Amino acid sequence: MLSNDLRQRAALIRPIPKMTFHEQLERAAGLVETRLDALLGNGGGAPVAKSGTLAEAMRYAVLGGGKRLRPFLLMQSANLFGVAEQASLDAACALECVHCYSLVHDDLPAMDDDDLRRGRPTVHKAYDEATAILAGDALLTVAFEILGAASSNPDPTIRAELVLGLAKAAGWQGMVLGQALDLSDERAGLSVAGVARMQALKTGALFRFACEAGAVLGRAISPDRAALISYAKAFGQAFQLADDLLDAEGDASALGKAVGKDAARGKATLIALLGPEQARERLRVLLQQAEAALAPFGAQAELLVETVRFAASRTH
Amino acid sequence: MLSNDLRQRAALIRPIPKMTFHEQLERAAGLVETRLDALLGNGGGAPVAKSGTLAEAMRYAVLGGGKRLRPFLLMQSANLFGVAEQASLDAACALECVHCYSLVHDDLPAMDDDDLRRGRPTVHKAYDEATAILAGDALLTVAFEILGAASSNPDPTIRAELVLGLAKAAGWQGMVLGQALDLSDERAGLSVAGVARMQALKTGALFRFACEAGAVLGRAISPDRAALISYAKAFGQAFQLADDLLDAEGDASALGKAVGKDAARGKATLIALLGPEQARERLRVLLQQAEAALAPFGAQAELLVETVRFAASRTH
Numbered sequence: 001m002l003s004n005d006l007r008q009r010a011a012l013i014r015p016i017p018k019m020t021f022h023e024q025l026e027r028a029a030g031l032v033e034t035r036l037d038a039l040l041g042n043g044g045g046a047p048v049a050k051s052g053t054l055a056e057a058m059r060y061a062v063l064g065g066g067k068r069l070r071p072f073l074l075m076q077s078a079n080l081f082g083v084a085e086q087a088s089l090d091a092a093c094a095l096e097c098v099h100c101y102s103l104v105h106d107d108l109p110a111m112d113d114d115d116l117r118r119g120r121p122t123v124h125k126a127y128d129e130a131t132a133i134l135a136g137d138a139l140l141t142v143a144f145e146i147l148g149a150a151s152s153n154p155d156p157t158i159r160a161e162l163v164l165g166l167a168k169a170a171g172w173q174g175m176v177l178g179q180a181l182d183l184s185d186e187r188a189g190l191s192v193a194g195v196a197r198m199q200a201l202k203t204g205a206l207f208r209f210a211c212e213a214g215a216v217l218g219r220a221i222s223p224d225r226a227a228l229i230s231y232a233k234a235f236g237q238a239f240q241l242a243d244d245l246l247d248a249e250g251d252a253s254a255l256g257k258a259v260g261k262d263a264a265r266g267k268a269t270l271i272a273l274l275g276p277e278q279a280r281e282r283l284r285v286l287l288q289q290a291e292a293a294l295a296p297f298g299a300q301a302e303l304l305v306e307t308v309r310f311a312a313s314r315t316h
Numbered sequence: 317m318l319s320n321d322l323r324q325r326a327a328l329i330r331p332i333p334k335m336t337f338h339e340q341l342e343r344a345a346g347l348v349e350t351r352l353d354a355l356l357g358n359g360g361g362a363p364v365a366k367s368g369t370l371a372e373a374m375r376y377a378v379l380g381g382g383k384r385l386r387p388f389l390l391m392q393s394a395n396l397f398g399v400a401e402q403a404s405l406d407a408a409c410a411l412e413c414v415h416c417y418s419l420v421h422d423d424l425p426a427m428d429d430d431d432l433r434r435g436r437p438t439v440h441k442a443y444d445e446a447t448a449i450l451a452g453d454a455l456l457t458v459a460f461e462i463l464g465a466a467s468s469n470p471d472p473t474i475r476a477e478l479v480l481g482l483a484k485a486a487g488w489q490g491m492v493l494g495q496a497l498d499l500s501d502e503r504a505g506l507s508v509a510g511v512a513r514m515q516a517l518k519t520g521a522l523f524r525f526a527c528e529a530g531a532v533l534g535r536a537i538s539p540d541r542a543a544l545i546s547y548a549k550a551f552g553q554a555f556q557l558a559d560d561l562l563d564a565e566g567d568a569s570a571l572g573k574a575v576g577k578d579a580a581r582g583k584a585t586l587i588a589l590l591g592p593e594q595a596r597e598r599l600r601v602l603l604q605q606a607e608a609a610l611a612p613f614g615a616q617a618e619l620l621v622e623t624v625r626f627a628a629s630r631t632h
Contacts, residue, residue, distance in 0.1 A: 054492065137452075144483040156476040167457050176453050
């Protein structure tokens with residue numbers, strides 16, 4: 001049972017309580033879009049005089065699409081501890097830049113070789129391969145430029161901690177390792193545990209950082225931070241499983257990209273290994289785990305509960 | 317004239333004054349190599365159980381070669397303000413990781429398409445293209461992991477400032493922009509000023525960061541920081557001009573890579589635009605500018621004077 005005091009606090013810190021989940025998600029995505037637009041040269045920073053192609057390609061990769069789930073998770077996690085949206089927005093944008101860079105590089109011919117992303121030509125198709133590599137590099141770098149700047153957070157200890165956390169999540173023992181494992185020769189023969197580990201690195205690490213960054217920004221006590229990490233782990237697995245189900249079921253319009261490619265490439269997916277029914281059961285369990293992890297926060301975590309339900313429900 | 321007091325201080329902070337410049341450079345390179353080896357998984361950090369290919373490729377790209385000029389500049393600049401080598405070593409290693417990532421990506425088929433680097437096959441030749449892209453991504457990311465960690469510097473304000481500085485130097489308005497300009501269609505028709513601007517971004521930005529980071533680590537007063545930046549600007553131009561002269565003169569053994577490629581690709585170089593004689597004169601002027609910038613530091617900056625002379629003398 002929540003105390004009246006907590007209920008009041010929850011009402012206070014949730015910005016516009018009467019919006020639906022989808023309205024809240026869209027509203028936050030709008031904030032992120034506007035801020036990314038400013039951070040990537042529209043208004044903010046020095047104008048890039050010549051060869052604006054690089055900046056254009058970065059903007060093409062980042063703006064005008066995406067649910068901004070990672071930024072939403074970060075901002076909602078921070079909001080649990082009373083951090084205003086504006087105070088977590090830059091960290092959320094930095095995270096989104098890293099996510100978008102990873103998509104640009106993953107789509108390259110030498111990697112997943114995808115022509116379509118969010119229903120549009122991928123960056124190396126819209127521009128060229130060199131520009132896509134450089135735009136990805138620049139998006140990864142700008143994430144740390146955003147986090148390093150005092151404008152993202154006045155406390156240098158928090159800035160340095162977020163830099164460290166994002167670098168670890170995104171790097172050679174996190175997301176990049178996950179992508180390397182996904183492309184490796186060992187990939188085809190992976191077990192359920194092996195695929196889960198690969199996915200925990202490839203897509204899970206950034207979801208975990210999103211929630212952990214919220215805790216860092218909110219100066220959360222250790223058990224609260226641990227609860228958010230548990231939530232994030234279940235969230236990441238649920239998200240990926242839903243994605244795999246969509247891929248297996250071949251709904252290109254829902255995914256906004258080519259479908260059935262994993263199977264066509266001979267990659268073991270959890271759907272193939274478990275079968276669709278067991279995969280759906282696993283998804284239900286993960287959903288329960290994610291919700292259970294949020295229990296300590298009570299009604300304040302309502303939006304995070306809705307977020308994981310949303311992430312999992314994309315299969316329906 | 318230096319006061320006796322300054323002379324004594326200079327003697328104190330220069331670690332082993334009787335070594336020659338080349339011995340000092342080699343000694344520092346050895347420190348950097350050992351530390352990079354530890355930072356990239358030999359002893360430090362969690363072992364990468366499966367698919368060690370990514371870590372191997374990162375180590376291949378970073379270890380066992382290079383003069384470590386950027387780390388040397390960083391450590392010597394910091395040393396001007398009494399910062400011990402061990403206290404600037406991690407920042408120096410982070411910078412070297414960024415430099416090495418840029419080489420790995422620049423060598424890719426979609427970019428400069430080089431097969432040879434430091435006399436060895438480039439990363440995409442020794443491994444494959446996907447691994448080279450990912451190893452580059454991971455090296456860029458690990459640089460910020462190193463700078464974000466408290467082990468690199470106990471002061472979070474300094475850590476955040478170095479992160480910001482490195483991200484700006486390496487990113488979309490620094491090194492990556494320089495590489496984009498170098499690859500762009502406009503490249504062939506660039507004037508002397510245009511080529512100089514491109515080079516100031518592509519190679520100059522990291523040299524500037526090296527010296528500025530030394531000032532940050534040493535909590536230098538503003539005029540000292542400005543003096544080091546002037547030095548770094550002249551250094552970067554001198555270094556690049558010497559490189560271009562080597563390339564034009566076709567000494568593959570000194571460069572450790574293929575020569576004459578810029579001209580063969582129809583790229584305007586400063587040598588082609590100025591002619592070798594005027595290029596050499598420009599190099600002499602830059603050398604004077606670099607040395608003049610160091611005047612405020614007196615004999616303490618002797619090693620930095622020798623460093624720019626070394627960078628420029630590679631043409632002889």
